[in-house]
Structure formats: C-alpha cells, structure tokens
Amino acid sequence: MKVRAIDGARLEERREIVLAGSGGQGLVFLGRLVGEAAARNGLRTVQTQSYGVASRGGFSKSEVIVAGKPIAYPMAMKPWGILALTDQARGMYADSGDGERLLVYDDTYSKTVQGQGEMGFPFISEARRLGLDTSMNMMALGAFLTLRPVVPIETVAEILSEADDELGRTNAKAFAAGVSLARKR
Amino acid sequence: MSERRSFIQGNEAILEGALAAGARYFAGYPITPSSEIAERAARRLPAVGGVYMQMEDELASMAAIVGASLAGVKSFTATSGPGLSLMMENLGVAIMAEVPCVIVDVQRSGPSTGLATKPAQADVMMARWGPHGDHSAIVLAPSSVQECFDLTIRAFDIAEELRHPVLVLSDAIVGHMREDVLFGVPGEVTPVTRRDPGVTPSEYVMHSDGPDGLPVPLPPFGSDYIVRANSSAHDETGYPSADPATAAANIRRLHDKVEGSVDRITDYEYIGSDAPDLVLLAYGATARTAEQIAIDGVRGGEVALVKLRSLWPFPEELIRRVVGSAPVVVPEMNLGQLVREVERTLGPDYPCYAFNRSDGQPIEPDELRSFIEEVVL
Known part of the structure; x- marks a missing residue:
C-alpha cells in the first residue's frame, strides 16, 4: 500500500467531518472512502456510522475523524465540515460546530436561502445534466472535500479509479465534476 | 517494510486476529452487533483450510467449539449478550474440562433483546459470573480496532497456556467503527501453539500441571492419549469422583490457576x-x-x-x-x-x-x- 507524506502541520490537529442525509444515499460508503484515503496517507482515522433501520431510510450519517496522531474519542464533537444531502440533515446540523465550520448542502430543491457558514450546490440537477444521477453522492463528496480537505482529493480519485466497472467509472467522473463545481466558486 | 496498514472494522479485526493466532474453527449464530465476525469467518476460514460452521443456535455453537478444541483445533465463536446467555452451560463445560477456546461478546444494550443495535457495557458481570458454580473467568476488553486484533491473539494464547476459555468483551461501538490498523506480518506473529504433552500416553494425567506450573498440554481426542472431558466432578485423570476432598481439590485448582495468573493476564x-x-x-x-x-x-x-x-x-x-x-x-x-x-x-x-x-x-x-x-x- 502506498504511503504518502502530506504537508500536514495543520492535520496534526483533529479534524471531524459529518456526512449526513437519508439511508440509501451511500453516506457510509463515502465515509469509508474518506477513511481509506486517510489511512493510505499514513494518517490516523476513525469512521463511525448510523447502524440498523436508519441505514434503510430516514436520517442516516457517517462520521470521519482524521488526525496526525492517535484519536481518542471516536465520534464527532465539533465538526469542521458537514455534508448535508437532505434538508432534514441540514436542519439537524444548523447550529453545530464553531465559526470555522462549513455546511455543504444540496440546494436543488431547497426552499431556504443559504445561511451563515453554509454553501449550497445543485448536486442533483447538475448530476442529472451530466447523466451521472446514480453518483450524485460522489459529486457532493468531490465538492465537499475540495472545501474541507481532510484528505487529499487525489487519493480519493485514485481509490475510485481502482474500481474497474461501470459504476466505478461513473463515480470517478462525478467526483471530478464535484471538485470543479467547488473550485468555480 | 514489516507493516501493513488496513482500514477495517473492529469486528473484522477480531477475525483477522483469530486467524493470525492460528484459529481454524468457528461455530456460531449471527447476532447484531457481532455478525461481521461470522460473515468474515465464513469467507476467510475455508481459504486457510479452516472450518466455518453455521449452527442452529448459540448452545450448539458453544458445544461445537469445545468439541473442535478437544479434537486439537483452535476454535472460537462470536455473539452478543442474548447469545452469550445461551452459551453459559457449555462455557461451564469448557472451564470444568479445561478446554481452551475463545468467545467474543460484542455487547449491546439489554436486558433481553434490548436495543439490538445500540452499545452497552452491561455484560461485565455476566462474563465473570455467568456459568453456575465456583469458577474463575478470563476476560479481555478492546477499546480500538488495533486492540481488537492484538487482544484476540492474546486471548488464544492465554486460553492455550491456562487451558481455560477466554472471553473477548467488545461492544457495538468498537465492533462497528473503522480505524487504521497495523497487522503483524504472518511469521512475525508467533502465537502459542498447542504443544505435545511431553509424556507417554500411559504417563499422561489430563488434569495435572507440568514442570512450568501450567496445565499439561491437551492431546487431541482420538489419539493414543486418554482424554476424558468430564463436566462432572472428576479426579486428575478426568474419571468421575464424588469424593469431597477430590472435588475440593479440583475446584480449588481450576480457581487458582486463573487467579494465580493475574499478573500474566493483566494488560493495561x-x-x-x-x-x-x-x-x-x-x-x-x-x-x-x-x-x-x-x-x-x-x-x-x-x-x-x-x-x-x-x-x-x-x-x-x-x-x-x-x-x-x-x-x-x-x-x-x-x-x-x-x-x-x-x-x-x-x-x-x-x-x-x-x-x-x-x-x-x-x-x-x-x-x-x-x-x-x-x-x-
């Protein structure tokens, strides 16, 4: 397995992200992807998730903590970044974190305007436009990690490129599209 | 480089630890939040020449791993509180007959079915006192995915050394979280292997201690050695005995071999x-x-x-x-x-x-x- 050095005095620090939405959106898969990317970079990482019926619908989440040193408490206490793929999830994390935290959400169907510490992207409509509907979550992750780089996005792209099937290729395309969506902001 | 860094769940690390320890027999009945252990065992054991047995319930699972261990194979099972309740009878058999084996309990909230997917640490006293009668218990408790791997290997080692069942007491948080973990390289992990009894079959006394003060090794059932795995009160040879002095000596010996090994077992x-x-x-x-x-x-x-x-x-x-x-x-x-x-x-x-x-x-x-x-x- 490749281990890369990272320019990471900043990552010595504990960074927490929350990937929240509805069961079936692939939030656990996203969390595993981020954790795997952290491990490949020689970082310490913990990933936890909703377990049980929540993973089949209703509110669901996956949390990832990344640090340059051993991680004590394995759950998020003060998330640095939140990806909210439903309005319900967005509402639940509206007041979490501190001034530094960023909440990235899908504004395709959102009825409320962008608030303090929030950034909305039209993930669903953009994924449809590009014919990448099934990989909307990957597009969201690409944008989110560009704004909250707890792991190098190149490593995530590398892991996605290893899946040699149609879904893998769609995921990789959607992830790249998400990265450029965020970079345009 | 002697490092292999993986990103896996605590439950998966327990299975990898068991394989590294040389365990080759798993019998179990899946239950949340331990099921990933059985799932990975079903996939991984046959690939290394081991056996995965899907049992009808936890009573049979515990009985099966005692039998497999008597036949000379390092064996284990995994469950959660409700399943551990059902294993108590045969756990007592393993203690009484001095059969090494490992039981993993990934604790969930109880009592009874409780909150089936939620964590708890409420099996601590069941792990100690679950089986009836005077007995001791050996229980290890991991708090990380790395410890799931390391302590499972340790559990098999202690089980072999003391010829006693060992419990790995995990919980739903540790079992389900994923962390980066370092596995020992095969060949570098040196688990305790089951030794030859060191005496001839006619000299062998099943419930006696060797020169190192530890119980004599257990020869495989069916070999030339006489192995009497007796759940009733028995003498040193495993032959049933109702003599009070013999019963007292046996109970005291089973108790003392664990309590007297507290320094060997303690890990913190x-x-x-x-x-x-x-x-x-x-x-x-x-x-x-x-x-x-x-x-x-x-x-x-x-x-x-x-x-x-x-x-x-x-x-x-x-x-x-x-x-x-x-x-x-x-x-x-x-x-x-x-x-x-x-x-x-x-x-x-x-x-x-x-x-x-x-x-x-x-x-x-x-x-x-x-x-x-x-x-x-």
Whole structure:
C-alpha cells in the first residue's frame, strides 16, 4: 500500500467531518472512502456510522475523524465540515460546530436561502445534466472535500479509479465534476 | 517494510486476529452487533483450510467449539449478550474440562433483546459470573480496532497456556467503527501453539500441571492419549469422583490457576503524569471518552487514565498501586458493574465515583468532564 507524506502541520490537529442525509444515499460508503484515503496517507482515522433501520431510510450519517496522531474519542464533537444531502440533515446540523465550520448542502430543491457558514450546490440537477444521477453522492463528496480537505482529493480519485466497472467509472467522473463545481466558486 | 496498514472494522479485526493466532474453527449464530465476525469467518476460514460452521443456535455453537478444541483445533465463536446467555452451560463445560477456546461478546444494550443495535457495557458481570458454580473467568476488553486484533491473539494464547476459555468483551461501538490498523506480518506473529504433552500416553494425567506450573498440554481426542472431558466432578485423570476432598481439590485448582495468573493476564495502559489529582479507570469504548479527557484536561486538576485491557481476573494489586490516593472515577455504559470491584478493592472510605449511562448511547466527553469538574474536583 502506498504511503504518502502530506504537508500536514495543520492535520496534526483533529479534524471531524459529518456526512449526513437519508439511508440509501451511500453516506457510509463515502465515509469509508474518506477513511481509506486517510489511512493510505499514513494518517490516523476513525469512521463511525448510523447502524440498523436508519441505514434503510430516514436520517442516516457517517462520521470521519482524521488526525496526525492517535484519536481518542471516536465520534464527532465539533465538526469542521458537514455534508448535508437532505434538508432534514441540514436542519439537524444548523447550529453545530464553531465559526470555522462549513455546511455543504444540496440546494436543488431547497426552499431556504443559504445561511451563515453554509454553501449550497445543485448536486442533483447538475448530476442529472451530466447523466451521472446514480453518483450524485460522489459529486457532493468531490465538492465537499475540495472545501474541507481532510484528505487529499487525489487519493480519493485514485481509490475510485481502482474500481474497474461501470459504476466505478461513473463515480470517478462525478467526483471530478464535484471538485470543479467547488473550485468555480 | 514489516507493516501493513488496513482500514477495517473492529469486528473484522477480531477475525483477522483469530486467524493470525492460528484459529481454524468457528461455530456460531449471527447476532447484531457481532455478525461481521461470522460473515468474515465464513469467507476467510475455508481459504486457510479452516472450518466455518453455521449452527442452529448459540448452545450448539458453544458445544461445537469445545468439541473442535478437544479434537486439537483452535476454535472460537462470536455473539452478543442474548447469545452469550445461551452459551453459559457449555462455557461451564469448557472451564470444568479445561478446554481452551475463545468467545467474543460484542455487547449491546439489554436486558433481553434490548436495543439490538445500540452499545452497552452491561455484560461485565455476566462474563465473570455467568456459568453456575465456583469458577474463575478470563476476560479481555478492546477499546480500538488495533486492540481488537492484538487482544484476540492474546486471548488464544492465554486460553492455550491456562487451558481455560477466554472471553473477548467488545461492544457495538468498537465492533462497528473503522480505524487504521497495523497487522503483524504472518511469521512475525508467533502465537502459542498447542504443544505435545511431553509424556507417554500411559504417563499422561489430563488434569495435572507440568514442570512450568501450567496445565499439561491437551492431546487431541482420538489419539493414543486418554482424554476424558468430564463436566462432572472428576479426579486428575478426568474419571468421575464424588469424593469431597477430590472435588475440593479440583475446584480449588481450576480457581487458582486463573487467579494465580493475574499478573500474566493483566494488560493495561496508563496515560498521564505520576501524581494526578484524579484517576479515570475505564475500558472498552468508554476508555476512548476517558482518553479524550486525559488529553484535553479538566478545570481544577490533572487527570490520568488507567485503560484496562483485561477485566478478569480483576487486577486488584495494580489498581491499588496506580491510583495512589487520588479520587477514582469509573465511567461505564451500564448502571455500575466494574466500579463495584474497584470499590471493593480500595475500601469503603476511598473516594470512588461511578459515572453511568445505560440508554444505548456512548458517554460523551462533555458530560463526563462536567461531572468531574462539578462533583469530583
């Protein structure tokens, strides 16, 4: 397995992200992807998730903590970044974190305007436009990690490129599209 | 490079630890939150020449691993509280007949079906006292994915050395979380292998101790050696005996071999300075909460953590030594189980505090910190 050095005095620090939405959106898969990317970079990482019926619908989440040193408490206490793929999830994390935290959400169907510490992207409509509907979550992750780089996005792209099937290729395309969506902001 | 860093679940690491320890037989009945162990066992064991048995229930699972171990194969099972309840009868058989094996309990909230997907640490006393009769228990408790791997190997080693079942007491948080973990390279992990008895079949006495003071190795059932795995009171040869003196000697020997090995079994980590103002004593997932507090500190004093990786036999000497005279706080995801042992060890006048939560949720650093700052210091 490749281990890369990272320019990471900043990552010595504990960074927490929350990937929240509805069961079936692939939030656990996203969390595993981020954790795997952290491990490949020689970082310490913990990933936890909703377990049980929540993973089949209703509110669901996956949390990832990344640090340059051993991680004590394995759950998020003060998330640095939140990806909210439903309005319900967005509402639940509206007041979490501190001034530094960023909440990235899908504004395709959102009825409320962008608030303090929030950034909305039209993930669903953009994924449809590009014919990448099934990989909307990957597009969201690409944008989110560009704004909250707890792991190098190149490593995530590398892991996605290893899946040699149609879904893998769609995921990789959607992830790249998400990265450029965020970079345009 | 002798390192292989993986990113896996605690439950998966337990299975990898069992394989590294040389275990080649698993019998079980899947139950949340332990099922990933059975799932991975079903995939991985046949690939290394081992056997995975899907049993009809937990009674049969426990019986099967005792049988497999008697036949000479390192064996194990995995379950959660409701399943462990059903294993107690045959766990007693393993203790009485001195059959090494490993039982993994990934604890969930109870009693009975409870909160099936939520964590708890409420099986601590069942792990100690579950089977009826006078007996001892050997219980290890991982708090990280790395410890799931390391302590499972250790569990098999202790089981072989003492010819006694060993419990790995995990929980739903540790079992389901994923962390980066370093596996030992095959060939570098050197598990305790089952040795030759070292005597001829006619000289072999099944329930005796060897020159090293440990129980003589167990020859495989069906070999030239006579192996009497007897759940009834028996003499040294395993032959049934109702003689009071023989029964007393047997019970005392089974008890003493574990309690007398407390130093060999005890495993812990101390995090903090030499003279703290307060000692947190924790295990399993709750040790991670306590560790966060030891790192971040509290208002009003210095905190140290004793992270117990082994719970039974209870390390009384260690506890007395490490706490000094500082107040002790024992956080647990139960209504207060291990804290009773701590209180018993330190005496009725010692400042010992329990912090408990029994609602299927982890103890959070903020609530434990508030308790320490407002109540203890």
